[in-house]
Each structure stands twice: as C-alpha cells, then as structure tokens.
Amino acid sequence: xGTLAVDLLGKALKNPVMNASGTLGYGIEIEPLWNIETLGxxxxxxxxxxxxxxxxxxxxxxxxxxxxxxxxxQNVGVDDxxxxxxxxxxxxxxxxIVNFFGFSEDEYISCARKVPSHHLVVALEMNLSxxxxxxxxxSFGKDAPAVHNIVRAVREVTPVPIIAKLTPEVKNIVEIxxxxxxxxxxxxxxxxxxxxxxxxxxxxxxPLKGGLSGPILKPIALRAVYDCYKEVPxxxxxAGGIMDAEDxxxxxxxxxxxxxxxxxxxxxxxxxxxxxxGLGEWLDENNCxxxxxxxxxxxx
Ligand code: SIN
Numbered sequence: 001x002g003t004l005a006v007d008l009l010g011k012a013l014k015n016p017v018m019n020a021s022g023t024l025g026y027g028i029e030i031e032p033l034w035n036i037e038t039l040g041x042x043x044x045x046x047x048x049x050x051x052x053x054x055x056x057x058x059x060x061x062x063x064x065x066x067x068x069x070x071x072x073x074q075n076v077g078v079d080d081x082x083x084x085x086x087x088x089x090x091x092x093x094x095x096x097i098v099n100f101f102g103f104s105e106d107e108y109i110s111c112a113r114k115v116p117s118h119h120l121v122v123a124l125e126m127n128l129s130x131x132x133x134x135x136x137x138x139s140f141g142k143d144a145p146a147v148h149n150i151v152r153a154v155r156e157v158t159p160v161p162i163i164a165k166l167t168p169e170v171k172n173i174v175e176i177x178x179x180x181x182x183x184x185x186x187x188x189x190x191x192x193x194x195x196x197x198x199x200x201x202x203x204x205x206x207p208l209k210g211g212l213s214g215p216i217l218k219p220i221a222l223r224a225v226y227d228c229y230k231e232v233p234x235x236x237x238x239a240g241g242i243m244d245a246e247d248x249x250x251x252x253x254x255x256x257x258x259x260x261x262x263x264x265x266x267x268x269x270x271x272x273x274x275x276x277x278g279l280g281e282w283l284d285e286n287n288c289x290x291x292x293x294x295x296x297x298x299x300x
Pocket of ligand 1: 022046070072074129130131193
C-alpha cells in the first residue's frame with residue numbers, strides 16, 4: 001500500500017486528515033467510537049487567553065446542503081487546555097494544531113505566548129475568520145494590511161509555526177493569503193465558514209445567524225485553495241464541505257497538503273476514519289506510492 005504520510009511544517013503526519021477546529025470537542029469525546037491517533041493531527045477548538053462562554057442557543061442549524069453554527073468561540077482557555085487536555089495527546093503521541101483567537105491584537109499575542117514549543121505542537125492556527133463575534137476575528141481577516149500586521153505581531157512572540165485560517169468573505173483571498181505570508185505565516189487554512197442566516201417563518205424571527213459550512217461551501221473552498229496554491233509559497237490545509245475521500249482528493253489535487261473535516265462528522269461520526277481508509281484505497285487502485293505526490297497535480 002502507498003503511504004498516506006505527509007510532512008506539514010517539518011512534522012511528519014501519518015495521514016493528511018484532521019478535524020476542523022471546534023468539530024471534535026477536546027478530542028476525548030470521540031474515543032468511545034474511534035481512537036484519536038487515527039488522525040494525522042488533532043485541531044483544538046479555538047482557544048483564547050481566558051475561558052469564553054460563547055453565544056446563547058440555538059447555536060447550530062441544519063440546512064439543506066450544510067449547517068450554520070454560531071457557537072461564539074466558547075472554550076476553556078489556553079491554560080486549561082494545556083494543563084487538562086494536552087497530556088492526553090502526549091500520551092497518545094498525536095500531533096496537535098492549536099487554533100486560537102483574540103478579541104484584540106493584545107489578546108492574540110498573549111494567547112500565542114502561552115502555547116508551548118512542544119514537539120507535538122505542529123502549529124498555531126490563527127483564527128482570523130470567525131463570523132460569530134462582534135469584534136476581533138473576522139474584522140482582522142477581511143483587510144490585507146490588518147492581516148499582515150496581526151500575523152507579524154504574533155510572529156514576533158512565538159517560535160511555533162503559524163497557520164492563518166482565512167475567511168471566504170473577501171473580494172480577493174489571494175491578496176489576504178499573501179498578506180498573511182508576508183506577515184510571517186508558515187501555512188494557510190482555507191477556508192472558514194461563510195456568514196449566513198436562518199428565518200423561522202412560524203415565529204417570524206431570525207433564530208440564528210452564523211457561519212455556513214458543509215457541502216454547499218465546497219466549490220468556494222476548492223477555488224480558494226486552487227487560486228492560492230501557485231500564488232503563495234506556503235503549505236495549504238484545505239477545509240470546506242469535505243464529506244468523503246473523493247472530496248479530500250479534490251482538495252489535495254487543487255493544492256492542499258492536508259485537509260480538515262468538520263460538518264461531515266456531524267452527519268456521520270465515522271466520516272474521518274472512512275476518509276482516511278478511502279484515501280488509502282485510492283492510492284492502491286491508482287498504483288500511487290504516496291498521497292503527498294498528488295498535492296497540486298490538478299495544476300498540470
Ligand atoms: C464559533 O465558535 O462561533 C465558530 C468558530 C469559527 O467559525 O471560527
């Protein structure tokens with residue numbers, strides 16, 4: 001069988017599949033169904049300097065071809081993650097990508113400072129793209145100079161590689177990706193959710209507005225990966241509506257080094273293990289020695 005192993009920012013991952021931030025709890029919750037070491041890497045729920053309570057309910061809404069969430073970045077805080085949850089990943093030898101955010105530039109900086117430079121910490125994934133908070137996050141992510149400045153400010157305080165997670169809600173994602181790269185980002189996650197809303201015709205109100213994810217987002221995410229691959233010389237993690245191995249292959253061929261799976265897990269908690277075995281089967285059927293070789297092949 002060909003190898004699913006990939007190199008991401010100098011770390012060897014056993015396969016290119018990881019969860020999208022916030023879609024797999026703190027990792028231990030999935031253990032009754034499958035082991036966390038199945039994944040190439042685990043991505044944390046977005047962590048902040050201090051714990052955060054998030055938004056009121058309803059927080060998730062099923063759509064015809066996707067899902068809308070408005071969690072509001074609820075999390076235990078970076079210190080609690082490293083004292084209570086990180087030892088589980090160390091015990092299992094599972095690489096971790098630490099997704100994090102701030103409500104201000106200072107909060108991004110102080111959160112990043114608290115993340116240790118441990119051999120299992122692959123990178124900091126900087127959320128510049130959450131649509132569910134009034135300030136911070138997306139307000140940085142939509143403006144190229146702001147992205148450049150905040151990435152550079154974080155770059156100065158940590159030796160840990162930085163991956164910028166970008167919003168699709170911009171005119172030119174290549175310009176934003178380039179700003180992140182020039183600010184010091186070592187990688188990109190493309191893309192986060194798209195702002196969306198729900199109307200309940202019975203109560204005649206808007207029960208939820210938040211981020212749209214799932215299959216409806218896939219072509220937009222693929223286009224972002226495809227367009228950034230040749231223009232920005234850092235590895236890309238593809239995310240957005242990946243439901244099966246075929247979808248994952250599309251992202252890899254468009255230029256992604258690895259993929260994040262989110263909404264699919266809500267429809268089928270075994271989606272990620274199935275995607276990993278599907279990629280292995282594809283390698284065999286196509287007589288391909290390694291999955292790393294297919295990154296970007298759709299560019300000819
Ligand atoms: C949330 O917690 O509201 C979702 C996080 C995100 O979309 O970045």
